[in-house]
Amino acid sequence: MAEDKQVQLKGRLEEVKELCQNRDRRVKELKGEGRKVIGYFCCYAPIEILTAANLVPYRIFGNIRDSITVADTYMEPTFCPYTRSCFDVAMKGGYDVLDGYLSPDSCDNIQSLYRLWTYNFKPAYDYWLSVPHIADPASVRFFKGELVNFKNSIEEFAGSKISDQKLNQAIQLHNQNRALSRALYELRKPDPPLVYGSEVTQILVACMSLPVAEANDLLQGVIAELRECNDGPQEKLTRLLISGNEIDDPAFVNLVEECGANVVTDDLCIGTKFFWHDVETTEDPFDGLTTRYLEKIMCARTYRGDVWGPETRQANLEERFGHVRDFARDFNAKGAILYVLKYCDPQEWDAPDFKDYLEQAGLPVLHIEHDYTLGSFAALRTRIQAFLEMIS
């Protein structure tokens, strides 16, 4: 399979590919119509609040296909390569379309990037969202207050109030998006799956480049086409799960599939971490938002487990990684790749525990550390091929 495989594309799938190549096309159109666009990092951004204010959430990604040039004079090489790439894209004008910038407290690198971004671009609006690392009762209360503050800040920027009704409507739209994403993933359960893993990456990236209602419409069309046309994988290859950080370009998943695997599910920042859990309907919508964003996103930066014990170590590992084992079981994955971006401390510290836990559960794991460049793919190819040989 070549990098730009010749997949027979029809309609909505073609639209996906076009959007991935020209991500900001639609938001530029919307801006021309008077809408405001807010860039955001990471799964912890409560984008329902943006949608409720009629703002357009636009996820910030890097560009693995472009060498980092400008960012090197602002950020050391020993800095998360993903955030460096995001900043590099921005310095080259890739995010000039943004009216504002929302940064949750995802990690140390994002915190450093916040100062760089606001200093250099001076956005008309920016918000630092404090996100606790622990979901104890006091932190839950604190985070709910933080979300309310964020809502107040957005109201001031947008010049309009966000009623509970508007917020609930936005929550329903985003929940629908999540349900549709899960429906997309159901197409990966057959053997072989009905869709390539690399295509799924493109579909998710495309959806994060649109307002949620349009993304939902796109997803519905894509799912219908995938069910009808038979352009997905034709062979029953080794089924793999990928867990880890941001994979916002199909290149890496494509590499894995070229080595002779079908990537059937994930535990990634633009994958299941982003959409697997809905916001529950609660009398106060901020309760539902608080629970979902603080307790349901399975990111290594958030502590999992009972801080009081007496849970055993095994119980703690179950809290942290049990969902990955369940994904592997539900999607019949036979192995896992742990994809970790260099300088990502939360993932790096978790890696040995992650590997041990899953291997004890019968799932072999390949731990890959990536510098977010295409140049390192040759070495990765060898390792992935060896891994597939071992587990096949």
Place this chain on the structure above:
Amino acid sequence: MTESTQEPPRPGSIKATQAAAEIRNLRRWYYDRVKNAKQDNEFIAWSMEGAPLEIFFAFDVLPVLAENFAPICAAKQVSPYFCEKAEAEGFSIDVCSYQKVGIGYAIALHQQGDIPPEAPYGGMGKPDMMIAPTHICDGRYKYLQATCRYVDVPYYPYEVQDMPYDVLDRKDEEERKRYVEHYYDQLKGVVAFLEKITGKKYNPDRLSETLYYWLQAHAYFHDAAELRKCRPSPLPSQDSFAVCMPNLTFKGTKEAADYYKRLYQEVKHRADNKIGSVKGEERYRIFWWGLPPWHNLAIFNYLEDHGICTLDNLYDPGEIPEGIDFSDPLRAIADIFYSCYIFAGGLFKRRGERGIINFLRDYELDGIVTLLTTTCRITTGTLHTRRVIEELSGLPVLNLEADMTDTRTWSDAHIKMRLDAFMETVENSKRRREQSRET
């Protein structure tokens, strides 16, 4: 120790002050106390800098910090041994070397069943608990969580909200208080955990006492740091980095408070009598920005041999805020935290662009050397700030790359060669500035 980790002995740094030389004895005193904790009915908690150690001491719990043990290992040239232990277990070479040494020690303890003989001063002891704050950097609570693979003791993480300093600056008092209240809630959790593990009840009077000692130490340390403005400077970097140890490792004790009083008295005497550390004239003053190479503080002596005094601001605790209500010592700790900006983003309040420019001016500095510490997430991401400082100050900047703890990353010859070239740059720069002032 394997052959790969054996390093030729490197001479230690020559300290200018008696107080800095005294740190060796204090270090031994404290680690002996850790070694004898059980027989003295004291507990050992592995924790991290920035944790409210005054609360620990109120429960007769001895904190042991990887951020202190790792520099000791670096100075003794044994840090690679523990780093390699960690890397052999699958931990990345890129994670913080402080934490890598910490977990390397835990791995060796687990493998050998006892304190590894390679550990200086009897090592970090055998912990009764681990208490992990979430601020300053992500590795701190994650590394201790990973240590649970090797050490089977209760692990308690607690939340401390961190943020870029200008974010807190923009919040009003009501918002600041919301952060204070949240931290206060978290400290109550720490207290409850300590009660559970030690079997002792929280005693506010005891905490008031340890807090009082901490504030005394804080005030004396800051006052001593301020005297470095004098010319010649009475407290150069090889001393100021060394003397941070009590305030970071056993703050809240009378020993730490008494120590910083002695430090202040000695530094005041040196300042009043114009006693510096450079033999002969103090030709130039260099700002050392960021962490030092703990394995080679003698690099500051090398600069002194060339008439250069090095100054830093990393561990100066700053002023104590006014208006703190001490009637509830636990709440006071939370209030001080969000007044002094004792979090990673807050470090840059005094160390951000404006803070650095003021420091360069007030301390009459002629150049800036930064150590791009390869495994420290907090001190990376500042390249941009350095560029801005260079533009605003007009002072030359030298960026060196090495790790603060891992001796494998340091090349003495290469570093000295770059410093030699930089000294010429500093000389030329100062001459040009003086000429432009005259004209």
